[in-house]
Amino acid sequence: SQTIHQWPATLVQPVGSPLSLECTVEGTSNPNLYWYRQAAGRGLQLLFYSVGIGQISSEVPQNLSASRPQDRQFILSSKKLLLSDSGFYLCAWSLDRLDTQYFGPGTRLTVL
Protein backbone atom coordinates (compact mmCIF):
# COMPACT_ATOMS: atom_id res chain seq x y z
CA SER A 1 0.00 0.00 0.00
CA GLN A 2 1.05 3.59 -0.51
CA THR A 3 2.14 5.90 2.28
CA ILE A 4 3.14 9.53 2.32
CA HIS A 5 5.46 11.12 4.84
CA GLN A 6 6.16 14.72 5.72
CA TRP A 7 8.69 16.24 8.05
CA PRO A 8 9.09 17.98 10.23
CA ALA A 9 5.66 17.82 11.84
CA THR A 10 6.01 21.28 13.40
CA LEU A 11 8.45 24.08 12.84
CA VAL A 12 8.95 27.52 14.37
CA GLN A 13 11.22 29.80 12.37
CA PRO A 14 12.19 33.47 12.60
CA VAL A 15 11.36 35.90 9.81
CA GLY A 16 14.10 35.95 7.20
CA SER A 17 15.32 32.42 7.87
CA PRO A 18 15.39 29.69 5.19
CA LEU A 19 12.91 26.83 4.95
CA SER A 20 13.03 23.26 3.73
CA LEU A 21 10.06 20.91 4.06
CA GLU A 22 10.27 17.39 2.74
CA CYS A 23 7.66 14.98 1.44
CA THR A 24 8.22 11.39 0.35
CA VAL A 25 5.84 8.80 -1.05
CA GLU A 26 6.24 5.05 -0.79
CA GLY A 27 4.58 2.25 -2.69
CA THR A 28 4.00 3.92 -6.05
CA SER A 29 5.99 5.11 -9.05
CA ASN A 30 5.85 8.37 -10.98
CA PRO A 31 3.12 9.92 -8.87
CA ASN A 32 1.79 13.43 -9.31
CA LEU A 33 2.89 15.39 -6.26
CA TYR A 34 1.34 18.52 -4.74
CA TRP A 35 2.11 21.16 -2.13
CA TYR A 36 -0.88 22.89 -0.51
CA ARG A 37 -1.07 25.52 2.22
CA GLN A 38 -3.98 25.74 4.63
CA ALA A 39 -4.07 29.02 6.52
CA ALA A 40 -6.09 29.30 9.71
CA GLY A 41 -9.83 29.51 8.96
CA ARG A 42 -9.25 29.28 5.22
CA GLY A 43 -9.42 26.58 2.58
CA LEU A 44 -6.65 24.76 0.81
CA GLN A 45 -4.45 26.71 -1.58
CA LEU A 46 -2.48 24.75 -4.17
CA LEU A 47 1.08 26.08 -4.26
CA PHE A 48 2.93 23.70 -6.58
CA TYR A 49 2.40 20.48 -8.43
CA SER A 50 4.76 18.11 -10.21
CA VAL A 51 4.08 15.43 -12.81
CA GLY A 52 7.65 14.11 -12.88
CA ILE A 53 11.24 14.55 -11.76
CA GLY A 54 12.39 18.12 -12.25
CA GLN A 55 8.96 19.22 -13.49
CA ILE A 56 7.41 21.87 -11.25
CA SER A 57 4.41 24.08 -11.89
CA SER A 58 3.54 27.00 -9.66
CA GLU A 59 -0.05 27.96 -9.08
CA VAL A 60 0.49 31.26 -7.31
CA PRO A 61 3.37 33.75 -7.18
CA GLN A 62 5.00 33.65 -3.79
CA ASN A 63 8.04 33.54 -1.63
CA LEU A 64 8.32 29.77 -1.91
CA SER A 65 9.82 27.33 -4.39
CA ALA A 66 9.56 23.58 -4.91
CA SER A 67 11.84 20.90 -6.27
CA ARG A 68 11.52 17.24 -7.13
CA PRO A 69 15.01 15.71 -7.10
CA GLN A 70 13.75 12.12 -7.07
CA ASP A 71 10.63 10.38 -8.32
CA ARG A 72 9.00 10.15 -4.91
CA GLN A 73 10.52 13.17 -3.17
CA PHE A 74 9.06 16.65 -3.16
CA ILE A 75 10.68 19.57 -1.35
CA LEU A 76 9.24 22.97 -0.46
CA SER A 77 11.77 25.73 0.16
CA SER A 78 12.19 29.39 0.88
CA LYS A 79 15.32 31.53 1.07
CA LYS A 80 13.75 34.07 3.44
CA LEU A 81 10.55 33.38 5.34
CA LEU A 82 7.86 36.02 5.78
CA LEU A 83 5.28 36.23 8.55
CA SER A 84 2.62 35.46 5.95
CA ASP A 85 4.26 32.10 5.23
CA SER A 86 2.86 30.71 8.48
CA GLY A 87 0.34 27.95 7.96
CA PHE A 88 -0.28 24.24 7.66
CA TYR A 89 1.60 22.77 4.70
CA LEU A 90 0.24 19.64 3.12
CA CYS A 91 1.82 17.35 0.58
CA ALA A 92 -0.40 15.12 -1.52
CA TRP A 93 0.00 12.55 -4.26
CA SER A 94 -2.16 11.04 -6.98
CA LEU A 95 -1.69 8.55 -9.80
CA ASP A 96 -2.58 11.19 -12.38
CA ARG A 97 -4.19 14.59 -12.67
CA LEU A 98 -7.75 13.39 -12.33
CA ASP A 99 -7.21 10.67 -9.80
CA THR A 100 -7.90 10.82 -6.07
CA GLN A 101 -5.40 12.91 -4.13
CA TYR A 102 -4.07 11.46 -0.87
CA PHE A 103 -2.63 13.80 1.73
CA GLY A 104 0.27 13.54 4.11
CA PRO A 105 0.09 14.39 7.82
CA GLY A 106 1.16 18.00 7.26
CA THR A 107 3.75 20.40 8.67
CA ARG A 108 2.63 23.26 10.87
CA LEU A 109 4.92 26.24 10.25
CA THR A 110 4.94 29.26 12.51
CA VAL A 111 7.03 32.24 11.43
CA LEU A 112 7.78 34.68 14.24
Place this chain on the structure above:
Amino acid sequence: DAKTTQPPSMDCAEGRAANLPCNHSTISGNEYVYWYRQIHSQGPQYIIHGLKNNETNEMASLIITEDRKSSTLILPHATLRDTAVYYCIVRVATSGAGSYQLTFGKGTKLSVIP
Protein backbone atom coordinates in the same frame (compact mmCIF):
# COMPACT_ATOMS: atom_id res chain seq x y z
CA ASP B 1 -15.54 22.61 -10.52
CA ALA B 2 -19.10 22.99 -9.20
CA LYS B 3 -19.69 24.51 -5.77
CA THR B 4 -21.09 22.57 -2.85
CA THR B 5 -23.20 23.55 0.16
CA GLN B 6 -22.94 21.79 3.51
CA PRO B 7 -24.37 22.53 6.96
CA PRO B 8 -21.69 24.12 9.14
CA SER B 9 -22.07 21.68 12.01
CA MET B 10 -23.82 18.50 13.14
CA ASP B 11 -23.93 16.37 16.25
CA CYS B 12 -24.25 12.60 16.33
CA ALA B 13 -24.53 10.21 19.25
CA GLU B 14 -21.79 7.62 19.50
CA GLY B 15 -22.84 4.34 17.90
CA ARG B 16 -25.53 5.91 15.78
CA ALA B 17 -25.38 6.57 12.05
CA ALA B 18 -24.10 9.97 10.99
CA ASN B 19 -25.74 11.30 7.84
CA LEU B 20 -23.93 14.26 6.32
CA PRO B 21 -25.74 16.06 3.48
CA CYS B 22 -24.23 17.98 0.59
CA ASN B 23 -25.92 20.01 -2.12
CA HIS B 24 -24.25 20.32 -5.52
CA SER B 25 -27.09 21.55 -7.72
CA THR B 26 -24.78 22.80 -10.50
CA ILE B 27 -22.89 19.54 -10.90
CA SER B 28 -22.04 18.55 -14.45
CA GLY B 29 -22.36 15.11 -15.95
CA ASN B 30 -18.60 14.56 -15.95
CA GLU B 31 -18.03 15.53 -12.30
CA TYR B 32 -17.48 13.16 -9.40
CA VAL B 33 -18.58 13.75 -5.82
CA TYR B 34 -15.68 13.30 -3.38
CA TRP B 35 -15.70 13.25 0.41
CA TYR B 36 -12.71 13.96 2.62
CA ARG B 37 -12.45 14.57 6.32
CA GLN B 38 -9.91 16.43 8.41
CA ILE B 39 -9.34 15.63 12.03
CA HIS B 40 -7.91 18.53 14.00
CA SER B 41 -4.25 19.23 13.13
CA GLN B 42 -4.04 16.35 10.65
CA GLY B 43 -3.98 16.17 6.87
CA PRO B 44 -7.27 15.60 5.00
CA GLN B 45 -8.23 11.95 4.71
CA TYR B 46 -9.94 10.60 1.60
CA ILE B 47 -13.19 8.79 2.42
CA ILE B 48 -15.10 7.89 -0.74
CA HIS B 49 -16.17 9.17 -4.13
CA GLY B 50 -18.84 8.41 -6.73
CA LEU B 51 -20.28 9.49 -10.05
CA LYS B 52 -23.86 8.22 -10.31
CA ASN B 53 -24.27 5.03 -8.33
CA ASN B 54 -24.25 4.67 -4.59
CA GLU B 55 -20.88 3.57 -3.24
CA THR B 56 -19.76 1.78 -0.09
CA ASN B 57 -16.35 1.06 1.36
CA GLU B 58 -14.95 0.13 4.74
CA MET B 59 -15.31 3.68 6.01
CA ALA B 60 -18.64 4.94 4.74
CA SER B 61 -21.47 4.85 2.22
CA LEU B 62 -22.22 7.53 -0.35
CA ILE B 63 -25.78 8.02 -1.52
CA ILE B 64 -26.21 10.19 -4.63
CA THR B 65 -29.68 11.31 -5.68
CA GLU B 66 -30.93 10.33 -9.10
CA ASP B 67 -30.64 13.90 -10.40
CA ARG B 68 -27.13 14.07 -8.86
CA LYS B 69 -27.89 17.46 -7.30
CA SER B 70 -27.25 16.25 -3.77
CA SER B 71 -25.58 13.46 -1.87
CA THR B 72 -25.32 12.06 1.64
CA LEU B 73 -22.29 10.57 3.33
CA ILE B 74 -23.25 7.92 5.86
CA LEU B 75 -20.99 6.77 8.68
CA PRO B 76 -22.93 3.71 9.84
CA HIS B 77 -21.74 3.55 13.45
CA ALA B 78 -20.09 6.81 14.47
CA THR B 79 -17.30 6.70 17.05
CA LEU B 80 -15.56 9.49 18.92
CA ARG B 81 -12.68 9.17 16.43
CA ASP B 82 -15.04 10.26 13.66
CA THR B 83 -15.21 13.78 15.10
CA ALA B 84 -13.79 15.91 12.28
CA VAL B 85 -14.61 18.43 9.57
CA TYR B 86 -16.12 16.65 6.56
CA TYR B 87 -15.68 18.15 3.12
CA CYS B 88 -17.82 17.44 0.08
CA ILE B 89 -16.08 18.25 -3.20
CA VAL B 90 -17.23 18.09 -6.79
CA ARG B 91 -14.44 17.42 -9.24
CA VAL B 92 -14.22 16.91 -12.98
CA ALA B 93 -13.52 13.34 -13.99
CA THR B 94 -12.68 13.45 -17.68
CA SER B 95 -9.43 14.36 -19.37
CA GLY B 96 -8.94 17.65 -21.10
CA ALA B 97 -10.59 19.76 -18.44
CA GLY B 98 -10.33 20.66 -14.79
CA SER B 99 -7.40 21.67 -12.66
CA TYR B 100 -5.06 19.98 -10.23
CA GLN B 101 -6.46 22.07 -7.36
CA LEU B 102 -8.77 20.46 -4.86
CA THR B 103 -11.20 23.13 -3.71
CA PHE B 104 -12.41 22.57 -0.16
CA GLY B 105 -15.29 24.67 1.16
CA LYS B 106 -15.96 25.21 4.85
CA GLY B 107 -17.27 21.67 5.33
CA THR B 108 -19.40 20.25 8.13
CA LYS B 109 -17.96 19.98 11.60
CA LEU B 110 -19.24 16.66 12.92
CA SER B 111 -19.14 16.21 16.68
CA VAL B 112 -19.70 12.65 17.90
CA ILE B 113 -21.07 12.78 21.43
CA PRO B 114 -20.58 9.99 23.99
